[in-house]
Amino acid sequence: MHICYKLKHLLALAHLASALTVTIPAVVPSGAPVISPSLLSLSLEQDRWPDWSGATSRNDFFFNTLDNLNQITGQPPHIRIGANSEDHTDFNPNVQFAQAIFPAASATVPYPEATNITVGNSYYLTARFLPPGTHVTWGVNFGQNNITAAFLEARSISDAFNSPALKSAGIVLDFIEIGNEPDLYRNNGLRSSSYNSTQYTQEWIRFAENVSVAAGISATSHTKFIGASFAGSSHGAGFSPQAIFSAGILDSAPGKLMSTISQHRYSGSFCSGSEGLLQDLMTKATIRGNLSTFSPDIAATRQRGLDYVLGETNSYACHGAPGVSNSAGAALWTLDYVLFAPQIGISRVFFHEGVGFKYNLIQPATLTRSTLDGSSLPAPLPPHVQPQYYAAIVAAEAIGSTGSSQAVELSVDDPTVSGYAFFEGGKLVRALFINLKAFLASSATRGVVHVSLGFAETSTRASNITIKRLAIEHADDTSGLTWGGQTYETSNGRKSGTLMTSTGSIQSGFDIHDTEAVLVTFH
Ligand SMILES: *[C@@H]1O[C@H](CO)[C@@H](O)[C@H](O)[C@H]1NC(C)=O
Ligand SMILES: *[C@@H]1O[C@H](CO)[C@@H](O)[C@H](O)[C@H]1NC(C)=O
Ligand SMILES: *[C@@H]1O[C@H](CO)[C@@H](O)[C@H](O)[C@H]1NC(C)=O
Ligand SMILES: *[C@@H]1O[C@H](CO)[C@@H](O)[C@H](O)[C@H]1NC(C)=O
Ligand SMILES: *[C@@H]1O[C@H](CO)[C@@H](O)[C@H](O)[C@H]1NC(C)=O
Ligand SMILES: *[C@@H]1O[C@H](CO)[C@@H](O)[C@H](O)[C@H]1NC(C)=O
Numbered sequence: 001m002h003i004c005y006k007l008k009h010l011l012a013l014a015h016l017a018s019a020l021t022v023t024i025p026a027v028v029p030s031g032a033p034v035i036s037p038s039l040l041s042l043s044l045e046q047d048r049w050p051d052w053s054g055a056t057s058r059n060d061f062f063f064n065t066l067d068n069l070n071q072i073t074g075q076p077p078h079i080r081i082g083a084n085s086e087d088h089t090d091f092n093p094n095v096q097f098a099q100a101i102f103p104a105a106s107a108t109v110p111y112p113e114a115t116n117i118t119v120g121n122s123y124y125l126t127a128r129f130l131p132p133g134t135h136v137t138w139g140v141n142f143g144q145n146n147i148t149a150a151f152l153e154a155r156s157i158s159d160a161f162n163s164p165a166l167k168s169a170g171i172v173l174d175f176i177e178i179g180n181e182p183d184l185y186r187n188n189g190l191r192s193s194s195y196n197s198t199q200y201t202q203e204w205i206r207f208a209e210n211v212s213v214a215a216g217i218s219a220t221s222h223t224k225f226i227g228a229s230f231a232g233s234s235h236g237a238g239f240s241p242q243a244i245f246s247a248g249i250l251d252s253a254p255g256k257l258m259s260t261i262s263q264h265r266y267s268g269s270f271c272s273g274s275e276g277l278l279q280d281l282m283t284k285a286t287i288r289g290n291l292s293t294f295s296p297d298i299a300a301t302r303q304r305g306l307d308y309v310l311g312e313t314n315s316y317a318c319h320g321a322p323g324v325s326n327s328a329g330a331a332l333w334t335l336d337y338v339l340f341a342p343q344i345g346i347s348r349v350f351f352h353e354g355v356g357f358k359y360n361l362i363q364p365a366t367l368t369r370s371t372l373d374g375s376s377l378p379a380p381l382p383p384h385v386q387p388q389y390y391a392a393i394v395a396a397e398a399i400g401s402t403g404s405s406q407a408v409e410l411s412v413d414d415p416t417v418s419g420y421a422f423f424e425g426g427k428l429v430r431a432l433f434i435n436l437k438a439f440l441a442s443s444a445t446r447g448v449v450h451v452s453l454g455f456a457e458t459s460t461r462a463s464n465i466t467i468k469r470l471a472i473e474h475a476d477d478t479s480g481l482t483w484g485g486q487t488y489e490t491s492n493g494r495k496s497g498t499l500m501t502s503t504g505s506i507q508s509g510f511d512i513h514d515t516e517a518v519l520v521t522f523h
């Protein structure tokens with residue numbers, strides 16, 4: 001019986017096993033980008049911001065999920081707060097925290113953004129509940145074309161970040177963003193249908209002149225403006241960084257206070273998921289395609305001496321496609337997507353989150369409706385992490401804690417496997433491999449690739465490796481992942497379980513299964 005089983009297993013492997021040799025540089029190639037410890041950062045829909053931070057006391061669950069990352073890299077993720085509801089926010093000093101009006105939930109959008117939100121000073125002050133040392137970007141209302149709203153919000157944001165509580169915690173305001181996705185205003189009624197980048201630039205300058213005074217943004221302040229925050233790019237006359245540069249935005253007085261350009265990206269918009277869609281998301285070529293679309297914008301931005309980030313992104317619009325964005329496969333998509341970004345000049349990637357959105361890394365609050373179809377849940381669902389959160393943890397461990405590691409993408413001759421090598425002090429320390437082939441609950445057999453490691457240089461290299469696996473039962477699972485045998489699916493967001501890794505020699509290489517990520521540490 002036993003032999004028979006083994007034979008069958010071997011036969012199956014013979015069909016599904018393949019072999020790859022990947023050449024890794026033992027010393028860092030010139031031009032390898034430095035990877036920020038907070039490469040994977042978060043963008044939060046601001047209508048329910050106090051649900052994330054906590055209103056009168058800290059939301060320990062959210063704090064713990066951010067602090068886990070801080071403990072690994074030495075830096076918590078950067079947090080951008082704003083997005084769609086940023087352009088629907090009024091300020092009233094008499095409001096405590098926030099008052100929001102939400103449209104009715106639907107099956108496709110179980111947790112819609114507020115149409116109207118009014119905030120007061122205490123709303124911004126809850127940023128004191130973020131981990132010490134957190135860097136924040138906050139958006140002000142530009143959509144309503146009401147400079148008073150932008151002015152009052154900017155002043156209150158500035159007051160909050162100058163308060164003793166935030167100052168002593170080292171929680172700093174990196175940027176104010178004026179308006180979310182203004183390139184869509186001509187489609188969503190916030191401006192006329194002929195609104196163009198010239199008009200936008202003139203309006204932005206007028207608002208930014210006011211906001212810079214209200215928020216104390218100057219040549220010597222830490223806080224600067226983050227520019228564009230466009231939903232897309234048309235690489236020319238439309239709303240692109242190039243278009244606003246040629247309209248003179250950087251030549252204006254407040255434009256000189258803009259140090260970073262942000263653009264947004266979703267890989268598509270699908271409001272009902274399918275298994276086919278999951279493999280589409282988990283595709284090495286389209287991950288590269290979706291990011292490389294910004295290459296001309298990145299080049300134009302860097303040529304002006306500005307930094308470039310993806311200020312809001314995630315898998316599919318509609319807050320994610322059910323069965324796709326909330327699945328384990330999306331964790332592998334996130335990992336490959338976030339690590340590829342700096343290879344083309346993107347410094348930081350802010351994954352968008354809203355309470356109850358399907359594509360969240362973190363659900364910070366108790367939910368009573370299904371995120372997938374809006375139906376009432378049989379029992380309230382406490383705060384929890386979703387599969388994508390593991391991508392943040394794995395990326396953090398790959399990047400490490402030096403604050404100055406560098407990474408290059410490895411040339412992997414397989415359309416479903418990607419790889420990255422990480423260097424500290426110029427020396428190879430780790431490599432991460434991601435097998436994007438979707439192994440679904442309905443799939444028959446699981447493929448495996450044997451990876452042999454080759455070195456360009458023969459001298460001075462490690463001889464042994466430690467292997468740590470992101471184990472996923474099926475790409476379409478929505479829970480049950482483990483990282484080195486440990487889970488983050490706990491009531492407090494802290495890891496639990498015993499760490500499991502394996503060691504071997506470099507010569508023997510390692511196996512990577514369909515729907516798996518493997519971190520290799522060299523020593
Ligand atoms: C709030 O809603 C009212 C009516 O629905 C609308 O006229 C107003 O512009 C909204 N304000 C904001 C800030 O969205
Ligand atoms: C402009 O913004 C202020 C502050 O948010 C608000 O009180 C006022 O109602 C707004 N005006 C209009 C016309 O929406
Ligand atoms: C900014 O706008 C507000 C509201 O209209 C106004 O009270 C304030 O004086 C303006 N500040 C500057 C510097 O223009
Ligand atoms: C935008 O519209 C204005 C006024 O209609 C026009 O003068 C300007 O050239 C347009 N800008 C672009 C980039 O098309
Ligand atoms: C972006 O990814 C989706 C799949 O998630 C794919 O259908 C689309 O073609 C990609 N876009 C580009 C420009 O590569
Ligand atoms: C590699 O592993 C072998 C066998 O366990 C051990 O003898 C050797 O010392 C290790 N080498 C290094 C550099 O850790």
